[in-house]
Amino acid sequence: MSTRYEKARIELLQGTLDLLILRTLRLGPAHGHAIAKAIEFGSDDVLRVEQGSLYPALHRLIKRGWVSVEEGTSENNRRAKFYKLTPKGRRQLGVETDKWNRLAGAIARILRPVQQESES
Amino acid sequence: MRRRTRMLSDLDQDIQDHIERETQDNIERGMSLQDARFAALRKFGNVARVKEETREVWTVVWLDRLLQDLRFSLRLLCRSPGFAITVVLTLALAISANAVVFGVLNALILRPLNVPNPDSLYAIETGDSALGYQSYADYLDFRDRNRSFDALATYTVTKVVLDTGKNPSRSWAYETSGNYFDVLGIQPSLGRFFQSSDEHGPDSAPYIVLSHAYWHSRFLNDPAVVGRVVHVNRHPFTIIGVAPPGFYGTFSFFAADFFVPIVNHKQLTGRESLTARGNRWTFPAMGRLKPGVTPTQALTDLTSIGAYLEATYPKEEEHKTFSLTRPDLPNFLGRPLRAFAGGLMLLTGLILLAACANLGILFAARAADRSREVALRLALGASRTRIMRQLLTETVLISLVGGTLGLVGSVALLNRLSTWQPFSVPLHLAVAPDAMVYVAALILALVSGFLLGIVPTRQALRASRYEIVKGGAADRFGRRWTLRDALLVVQIAICAVLVMSSMVAVRGLVRSLRSDLGFQPQNAMLVDADLNMAGYSADAVWAMQRRMIDAMETLPGVEHAGLVNLPPLGPGGSGVTSVFTDETADLRPSNVAAARVYVYNVSPGYVHAAGTTLLAGRTLSWRDDKNAPSVAVVNRQFAARVLGSVTNLVGRYYKMPNGNRIQVVGVVEDGKYLSLTEEQQPAIFRPILQQPPLKEIWLVVRSARDPEQLAAAMRRRLRELDAGLPFEIKTWNTELDFALFPARVATTALGVLGMMAAMLSIAGVFGMAAYSVSRRLREFGIRIALGARRHDVLQSALGRSLKLMVFGSVVGLLLGMLASRVLAVIVYQATSRDPLVLAGVVLAMFLLGLLATWIPARRALSINPSILLREE
Numbered sequence: 001m002s003t004r005y006e007k008a009r010i011e012l013l014q015g016t017l018d019l020l021i022l023r024t025l026r027l028g029p030a031h032g033h034a035i036a037k038a039i040e041f042g043s044d045d046v047l048r049v050e051q052g053s054l055y056p057a058l059h060r061l062i063k064r065g066w067v068s069v070e071e072g073t074s075e076n077n078r079r080a081k082f083y084k085l086t087p088k089g090r091r092q093l094g095v096e097t098d099k100w101n102r103l104a105g106a107i108a109r110i111l112r113p114v115q116q117e118s119e120s
Numbered sequence: 121m122r123r124r125t126r127m128l129s130d131l132d133q134d135i136q137d138h139i140e141r142e143t144q145d146n147i148e149r150g151m152s153l154q155d156a157r158f159a160a161l162r163k164f165g166n167v168a169r170v171k172e173e174t175r176e177v178w179t180v181v182w183l184d185r186l187l188q189d190l191r192f193s194l195r196l197l198c199r200s201p202g203f204a205i206t207v208v209l210t211l212a213l214a215i216s217a218n219a220v221v222f223g224v225l226n227a228l229i230l231r232p233l234n235v236p237n238p239d240s241l242y243a244i245e246t247g248d249s250a251l252g253y254q255s256y257a258d259y260l261d262f263r264d265r266n267r268s269f270d271a272l273a274t275y276t277v278t279k280v281v282l283d284t285g286k287n288p289s290r291s292w293a294y295e296t297s298g299n300y301f302d303v304l305g306i307q308p309s310l311g312r313f314f315q316s317s318d319e320h321g322p323d324s325a326p327y328i329v330l331s332h333a334y335w336h337s338r339f340l341n342d343p344a345v346v347g348r349v350v351h352v353n354r355h356p357f358t359i360i361g362v363a364p365p366g367f368y369g370t371f372s373f374f375a376a377d378f379f380v381p382i383v384n385h386k387q388l389t390g391r392e393s394l395t396a397r398g399n400r401w402t403f404p405a406m407g408r409l410k411p412g413v414t415p416t417q418a419l420t421d422l423t424s425i426g427a428y429l430e431a432t433y434p435k436e437e438e439h440k441t442f443s444l445t446r447p448d449l450p451n452f453l454g455r456p457l458r459a460f461a462g463g464l465m466l467l468t469g470l471i472l473l474a475a476c477a478n479l480g481i482l483f484a485a486r487a488a489d490r491s492r493e494v495a496l497r498l499a500l501g502a503s504r505t506r507i508m509r510q511l512l513t514e515t516v517l518i519s520l521v522g523g524t525l526g527l528v529g530s531v532a533l534l535n536r537l538s539t540w541q542p543f544s545v546p547l548h549l550a551v552a553p554d555a556m557v558y559v560a561a562l563i564l565a566l567v568s569g570f571l572l573g574i575v576p577t578r579q580a581l582r583a584s585r586y587e588i589v590k591g592g593a594a595d596r597f598g599r600r601w602t603l604r605d606a607l608l609v610v611q612i613a614i615c616a617v618l619v620m621s622s623m624v625a626v627r628g629l630v631r632s633l634r635s636d637l638g639f640q641p642q643n644a645m646l647v648d649a650d651l652n653m654a655g656y657s658a659d660a661v662w663a664m665q666r667r668m669i670d671a672m673e674t675l676p677g678v679e680h681a682g683l684v685n686l687p688p689l690g691p692g693g694s695g696v697t698s699v700f701t702d703e704t705a706d707l708r709p710s711n712v713a714a715a716r717v718y719v720y721n722v723s724p725g726y727v728h729a730a731g732t733t734l735l736a737g738r739t740l741s742w743r744d745d746k747n748a749p750s751v752a753v754v755n756r757q758f759a760a761r762v763l764g765s766v767t768n769l770v771g772r773y774y775k776m777p778n779g780n781r782i783q784v785v786g787v788v789e790d791g792k793y794l795s796l797t798e799e800q801q802p803a804i805f806r807p808i809l810q811q812p813p814l815k816e817i818w819l820v821v822r823s824a825r826d827p828e829q830l831a832a833a834m835r836r837r838l839r840e841l842d843a844g845l846p847f848e849i850k851t852w853n854t855e856l857d858f859a860l861f862p863a864r865v866a867t868t869a870l871g872v873l874g875m876m877a878a879m880l881s882i883a884g885v886f887g888m889a890a891y892s893v894s895r896r897l898r899e900f901g902i903r904i905a906l907g908a909r910r911h912d913v914l915q916s917a918l919g920r921s922l923k924l925m926v927f928g929s930v931v932g933l934l935l936g937m938l939a940s941r942v943l944a945v946i947v948y949q950a951t952s953r954d955p956l957v958l959a960g961v962v963l964a965m966f967l968l969g970l971l972a973t974w975i976p977a978r979r980a981l982s983i984n985p986s987i988l989l990r991e992e
């Protein structure tokens with residue numbers, strides 16, 4: 001495996017991608033490509049998701065029962081699989097978001113003094 | 121699993137679609153087709169890896185790893201087929217021995233009677249001298265006076281002649297109380313059962329219930345059989361029903377052909393035993409406790425009835441103690457059976473343990489050779505648990521294969537055992553394997569697999585990986601005491617115990633075959649005849665018996681012929697009485713001179729025909745009839761116990777419980793009467809002419825002629841006398857099979873175990889010695905080249921194995937002496953203090969050691985140093 005690849009994996013922690021997917025699906029059912037696009041677009045291309053890693057994550061979420069799948073046709077009449085947030089997934093999104101906020105807040109609090117020191 | 125396949129089935133298509141969409145987007149952004157596709161692929165990442173990771177989401181990781189380990193283990197085992205086959209066969213043998221013994225134990229002891237709620241069914245065993253038997257009159261009192269049981273049923277076992285219109289044949293029947301089936305709570309598979317309401321006094325219920333098996337074999341499952349009238353001992357009986365399949369009656373080991381009401385006892389046997397209170401012949405009464413009554417309360421209740429009986433019938437009753445047992449396994453049968461089966465289970469367990477120790481040594485040696493591989497894998501980053509798992513997978517895999525093989529063998533053996541009929545009494549061994557046996561074998565295989573795996577795993581993981589990778593296998597033979605050594609000692613000790621047990625048993629059997637039985641079964645034929653069938657009246661019976669004896673005596677080559685009611689050591693048991701000294705005036709049971717005296721009703725010629733030695737006085741004669749004074753011939757033990765001396769007692773008297781004085785006219789040698797293992801018992805021989813006429817009789821014919829020819833001549837003569845008389849002719853030795861059965865079974869079982877143990881110890885010592893020699897070949901080569909003597913080389917090559925072997929044997933010998941005490945219960949005259957046995961065990965272990973070290977020793981001595989050293 002290449003070094004770059006590993007970096008990408010480290011940058012995008014497993015839980016993070018799951019959270020992003022769940023968040024995306026809150027807006028409504030979407031197919032795989034649309035989810036990838038939405039994440040890229042929503043983050044202003046800051047988060048570079050390797051689109052392929054979406055699939056193991058989606059399957060994990062399906063297995064946990066947070067996301068369901070249904071067959072459908074896409075905007076241009078092509079067959080597509082639509083991923084949909086389940087009620088359980090919706091609850092989980094709340095939990096995950098909360099968790100993330102606390103984590104981010106905690107890390108921010110720790111990092112602040114360092115920044116101040118370095119600025120002074 | 122199905123969800124997994126569904127989810128993964130169109131993963132490829134999903135990924136394709138995704139990439140196409142991305143490509144389309146790129147084209148819309150203005151890229152060329154090719155660039156758009158490359159960009160899409162780049163953005164997607166490694167397609168194969170994505171698929172792999174997605175698939176992993178749905179896979180159970182441990183299962184996957186297990187499969188990997190299994191594949192690896194299989195490859196390894198296939199690479200050394202000799203090793204694999206040895207291990208599998210050893211385990212198969214050990215596990216099948218265990219499964220067979222467990223199957224028997226399970227069927228005969230653990231599995232309850234085949235009736236609804238067997239646990240609430242209790243039998244009342246009386247603790248007096250009658251081995252749990254009781255009189256029918258007592259049964260009635262217990263049935264009507266107790267306040268603890270819902271109902272009490274009793275039964276006994278009888279041999280009768282059944283005549284269905286063609287070929288009258290002898291069959292075994294249960295005579296049961298009317299409430300028998302109701303107490304058991306079973307339902308007929310056809311027709312109805314008889315009930316309490318069918319009993320209206322003696323001979324009032326001429327009904328038959330067939331066992332399912334007999335209905336099948338004799339009546340070919342004919343449903344019209346219900347209502348048919350057949351003749352039992354010439355009395356008409358109506359078949360009213362068929363018992364359910366799988367129900368063989370309540371007494372273990374015994375399968376009767378049909379059930380008849382016990383109130384018809386007189387019709388069935390010609391005896392008036394129903395009212396004789398002192399005549400104990402029915403099996404322990406059984407019943408279900410009333411709701412809320414505890415066994416202790418029931419025992420108190422029974423004891424008070426016992427006290428009442430003792431007070432009311434002082435002449436017949438003595439102090440009674442009671443215990444509640446399982447109806448199918450009363451204590452007199454259950455105790456020795458449990459002791460033996462438990463002992464055997466222990467020994468076979470030891471065999472398996474020895475096999476595991478043995479194979480553990482082999483695996484450990486293999487692991488030592490593989491330590492390099494293991495060390496390399498550890499060094500490359502394999503986790504210890506992973507390596508341990510792989511090693512365990514290997515041993516468990518091999519033991520499962522061995523276990524399966526063993527199970528197949530034991531199932532075949534058990535199935536054969538369950539249809540086994542070694543003698544004339546219908547034996548019922550319901551040992552066909554059930555789920556318990558399969559589970560037990562599986563557990564044994566798994567446990568032995570883990571046991572096997574622990575040794576090499578410990579060894580492999582303990583080894584320092586750096587040293588091994590650097591310098592090759594470390595030579596650890598300098599260590600004083602390794603786990604392998606301990607295993608070898610354990611194994612040898614176990615094997616010595618087994619070899620010793622089997623020798624003790626075989627020796628005991630040989631002795632009991634040669635021991636003094638009080639009669640000579642060699643050169644004697646028995647005729648088991650039934651005069652019931654021919655319908656002789658009392659006087660005609662005597663005349664016919666006389667004619668039969670004369671007919672036998674006049675056959676050419678016949679030395680003596682006589683008649684007895686039941687031959688000693690036969691399946692029919694023996695008559696029993698208590699006797700009093702002549703001086704006793706108050707004939708209550710507490711004053712008896714001997715409570716348990718075996719009674720044989722014999723014709724004058726019996727003592728000579730049986731080959732019993734007359735010690736003093738005379739034998740009986742035809743003049744000892746109804747009009748002559750009552751006389752008896754007694755055995756030596758009787759003389760010593762009742763009359764107080766062995767000499768000068770001819771002409772003295774003793775008293776029967778009914779007050780009759782009987783004169784002793786002769787004394788014969790002691791003998792064995794019920795079983796080979798019994799203590800010496802008193803016995804008396806009474807003339808048939810002074811007894812009620814016997815209808816079931818045994819003729820004893822002594823002749824040196826060829827048994828087959830003689831039997832043919834006897835058969836012709838008997839047919840001439842009465843063509844309709846049912847009889848069987850056999851040699852006395854054949855009839856003794858019954859008495860020798862427990863000892864033979866024990867000896868066979870222990871013999872097989874002993875052989876297995878011997879094989880295992882050879883394999884163990886051989887493996888150890890061969891391994892140690894092969895590891896040190898180079899060292900020996902150098903030593904021989906430097907001029908070491910053969911003796912020194914041998915000593916260092918095999919000394920250790922031999923020392924361990926001696927040590928193990930001594931430990932085993934000591935343990936064996938303890939173990940054979942248990943054996944003495946079953947095998948007559950089994951003692952471990954027999955010098956011959958001790959010498960035999962020592963010799964056997966020595967020979968085993970010699971045999972096992974022979975090849976490794978040859979190999980160590982045949983080393984050619986020049987070749988060996990050149991190889992390196």
